[in-house]
Amino acid sequence: xxxxxxxxxxxxxxxxxxxxxxxxxxEALEYSFVKQRELLNKLRRDMAEVIxxxxxxxxxxxxxxxxxxxxxxxxxxxxxQDKEDxxxxxxxxxxxxxxxxxxxxxxxTEMQQEQDKLEDTEKxxxxxxxxxxxxxxxxxxxxxxxxxxxxxxxxxxxISEEMTDVGMALDxxxxxxxxxxxxxxxxxxxxxxxxxxxxxxxKDDIEKELEESSIKDSV
Numbered sequence: 001x002x003x004x005x006x007x008x009x010x011x012x013x014x015x016x017x018x019x020x021x022x023x024x025x026x027e028a029l030e031y032s033f034v035k036q037r038e039l040l041n042k043l044r045r046d047m048a049e050v051i052x053x054x055x056x057x058x059x060x061x062x063x064x065x066x067x068x069x070x071x072x073x074x075x076x077x078x079x080x081q082d083k084e085d086x087x088x089x090x091x092x093x094x095x096x097x098x099x100x101x102x103x104x105x106x107x108x109t110e111m112q113q114e115q116d117k118l119e120d121t122e123k124x125x126x127x128x129x130x131x132x133x134x135x136x137x138x139x140x141x142x143x144x145x146x147x148x149x150x151x152x153x154x155x156x157x158x159i160s161e162e163m164t165d166v167g168m169a170l171d172x173x174x175x176x177x178x179x180x181x182x183x184x185x186x187x188x189x190x191x192x193x194x195x196x197x198x199x200x201x202x203k204d205d206i207e208k209e210l211e212e213s214s215i216k217d218s219v
Contacts, residue, residue, distance in 0.1 A: 025143055029136045036129045043125060047118040054111035061104045068097050 071094040078087035 026140045029140060033129075033133060033136055036125075036132060040122070040125050040129055043118065043122050047115065047122060050111060050115050050118060054108060054115060057104055057108045057111060061101060061108065064097050064101045064104065068094055068101070071097065 071090045075087045075090035075094065078084070078090060
């Protein structure tokens, strides 16, 4: 188990290194912003559903009030016509509607409370999303600027290294040139001293010696 844990840890470290190397923080920020927007939109859809449900309850409530007013009118007319049974039936139906109305009022109140909570959450989340958007753009701009600076400095470093190589090559060339000059001068000295025959000349040693003697005599 100890060996497997070590292997697992090493693999995770390697994977993290690879991911960190290829991860672009700008893409990560954009992805986070998209997810936040999706959550905000979902919250707004939920809030719209709550509002719609509350509207349906309010429509039902309005219909109940219409029924209650109609039953009141029917009960009054039944009393005027001495029809107590009809008046009683109308009042019973009215009471049933009143009970439904009370239940509807309770549900509407609960719906309104839920709507208020969602609206408050939506406002707070919208503010946070907007703040994140602003920070995201700032961080992206800073990262892009830093990335450009690193790239420029890397280019400058590469040029410096290349110039160093050029300088070293130049030094080697100058050193070889000086050595070649020294060798040429040494060969000239050897030729002049007679220790080395100059095969580039068509004059033999005797002819050279006679010329040198003639020059000395003329002096």
